[in-house]
Amino acid sequence: MKDLAMEIEDIVRCAGVMALTAFKKTNGKNYSLKGPHDYLTATDEIIESYVRTEIERRFPGDNVLGEEAGGSAGSGRLWIVDPIDGTANFARCIPHFCVSLAFFEENRVIAGAIYAPATDEMFTAEFGKGARLNGDIMRVSNQHQLSAASIEVGWSKNTVNSEYIALVQRSLDFGCSVRRGGSGALGLAYVAAGRSEAYVELYINAWDVAAGILIVQEAGGYVNDFWHDNDFTNSNCVLATNAALGEEMAELTGITLIS
Template identity: 45%
Template sequence: MSLTEHDIDTREAFLHGLAASAAALALDGFSRQTGQSASMKGPQDFLTETDGAVEAHIRSRIAETFPEDGFLGEETGGLPGAQAWVVDPIDGTANFARAIPHFCVSIAFVANGEVQLGAIVNPALDETYLARHGRGARRNGLAIRVSNTNDIAATSFEMGWSNREPLERYIAALEGLFRAGSNVRRAASGAMGLAYVADGRSDGYAELHMNPWDCLAGLLLVREAGGVTGPFLSEGGLLRGGAVLAATPAVAGVLADATGIPLLTGPDLLTQPSDPILKSA
């Protein structure tokens, strides 16, 4: 059953409060472990505890408020159903564990065959990114847009790494970008990398394989901020994960050529309703 605009309005209002409360939990865990040696057991304990606590909080709030909605989380999994919340409680865990304030809580809501809502919150920097399908993207309430970079020599791309794909593909993509004249960096949080593309802080982000909880909110942010992306949902990404590309339009082709990730030419829709994970829960 398709959700109405009123249904999505209700979930959008709920998401604002949910993202704030989840971010507060994440910040508490981060603050308690800051200053601990990364080689000690302590930071990892705080990370594990915080990951679990944030996801449990998000999952319970959704179950209480919208029991008809599905859920898919990095820590506890789930069976999304036809409409679902997709959650990464802490993206950028290596940064979190070493007291680097570049991590986030990522929450997306999928319904009517596409991503409807997305939130990415970096609690350490007090930055909240929110997007709604067809209604733009914002950081801390202000509208954001992708960069207007059109000279490849002026670009700064980010390239995420995944051991799910051969190392040779990653190295080849990096070489292609460097030879094209771009600067390439890696900041170890894919969700934040996508948010920075939406905010014009980076000209593009690509990763050869991402899980849906890492990227769905960010891909919506980029599209709503005027950027272009590769296909993800339409390529079965909700089920299996997949390649991710997002960029400002003028230089997106360079990123696509270097990585071999195609650009999306239409809506990124769920195209396999017969798959069990897409059926109503």
């Protein structure tokens, strides 16, 4: 049998190909809203169903938690899947989206993968074995000046607007370049790849960050303790940054980091 990392990569790559095929057929209208600015496409549900089927086939009896069909953490082995992170982009014909899958065992992320099919980029990590981009070793940026940092500030409809605006304003006041791409998973992957110095979001779900947190850590970055209560169905804030700016980013955001 293939090793765990290869199995995860197989699943997300196949899911990503399915997503890209559907994306090329979309017309910017084939979606519904679960709530204001909370998009759902038929592709989300099809891909999550595919991932669940593959996990059951390859790892019978494992628990699965997904954005669309839910699930519970249970005990023992757990998979967390986001079938399309960046659904609003996908629905509006913007090619910035990905499939994210993470595997937990004994309350620790053991392996994860994020695949962006539009750019054919596979971000992967295994606990204690480093992070890779399309097979090549990946490291966070070494930028140590906050005034030269590029950071992404994610937005959620569950965030109080004034708090989000204040965070963006503080970032600008510190001299940072600020952007928002609309995919938390890719935001974390870009920190791991050294494309951004930090990603921060005040309210985000576990399936958005499960793989990305491990990938950032294994690429040498710092993150906050998102899993502090071991309740994988809870939302939380997230901060991921390179090591050089960890202390300053913690001060800027008010979010405590772990290495």
